[in-house]
Amino acid sequence: MTITVRDFRPADAKAVADLRRAAVPWLISTPRGVAWRVRTAPAAQRHRLFVAELDGWVVGAAHSHMLHDSTVPGQAAATPQVHPDHRGRGFGGALLTAAEEHLYAVGATHLFAWVADEPGALSFAEHRGYRRTRPGRILRLDLTAAGPRPLPSALPPGVRLCTGADFGADPHPLFLADAEATADEPGDVASDAMTYEDWLLHTWEHPDTDLGLTSVVTVDGELAAYTLAATDGLGRYYSAMTGTRRAYRGKGLARLAKTDSLHRARDAGCTEAFTGNDAANAPMLAINLALGYRPSAGEWRCVRELGQE
Structure with missing residues (x-):
């Protein structure tokens, strides 16, 4: 078996x-999202998408990029993803090596x-010199069953619900x-x-x-407050970000935004909703559990100091 790792080509978008x-x-x-991310990556990100091939089929991929939106220099990210049918055969290691060499x-x-x-994934990371820093939680809500909790029958005085599309003329307040x-x-x-x-370009x-x-x-x-939604046209909905301005926190507005977004998603035909939280983000975890989300998977954020053996 020969492992081939190369740069992404536009024709790879569906396979990835x-x-x-x-x-x-x-x-x-x-x-279209995969191709867009590669095509519009800012120069400061030094982004490269590597793909792993087996007999002409794309079986793995790894985005590698600098974290250019942080004031801390030298920070980067890369996570190899390998099709479940092809794990344990060296593709993840080959992708990670390519990403590490590029970013270094x-x-x-x-x-x-x-x-x-999972034991296998964590063992792989530790063997490569990565150490765990903080856990994350993936939550799922079945929109075909009970669905999201009901919206309040009446909104408090002065409170109004809008969509992102309502800010099309000037999205700066949402930014x-x-x-x-x-x-x-x-x-x-x-x-x-x-x-x-x-x-504007990437969100x-x-x-x-x-x-x-x-x-x-x-x-x-x-x-x-707001909830940014992402969908794939195949029934999946993801809460890309939910937040409240500092001056308005503690009033239940993030929960209101997320509840409204979930109702819109169900009405639009989405069948399952996902969201991810840092395990230390207790307020958002509490909101999601109250909305009916349930634990689906776990992750660890890991880090390696490059240039050190």
Whole structure:
């Protein structure tokens, strides 16, 4: 068996999306989304998507990129994903080696990866020199069964529910809310240098972002909370980010936004909803469990210092 690792080609988009759905079913992955991410990657990200081939078939892939939206220099990320039918045959290791070599060459000092909370995956990561830093939780909600909890019969005075599409003429207020909430999220590397231009291209205009299912809560005309939604057209819905501006926290507005978005998703034909949380994000975990989400999988954030053996 010969393992071939090479750079992504546009013709690989469907194959990469298919294998990612098989390997990581809770993530939204579409051919147009895969191609968009590669085509629009900012230069500072030094992004490369590696694919692993077997007999002409794409059986694995790994996005590798610098975390350019952080003020901490030298931070990078790469997570190899291999089709379940082809694991344990060296594809993951070959992809990770390619990603490590590329990122080290462009100045990365620390490489972060997500690793499934399973003995085989964790052993693979530890053998490669990665150490665990923090756990993450994947939650799932079956939208065909009980579905999301009911919306309140009446909204508090001054509170209004909108969609992302309502901000089409000027999405800047949503960017400000997203940047503020993202900077406050628990994690290893703060995303504290996000620019409006990058956000427009890679969040607002991303082909997997569903503005009709994105819900926004305003209070007296000011944007207070939101849920960014992503869908794949195959029944999957993912909460890409839920947040509340600091001045409006503790009022149940994030839960209201997420509840509204889930109702929109069910009405649009989505059958299952996924979301991911850092295990230390107790407030968001509590909201998701109250909405009916249940644990589906676990992950560990792991890191390796590049250039050290």
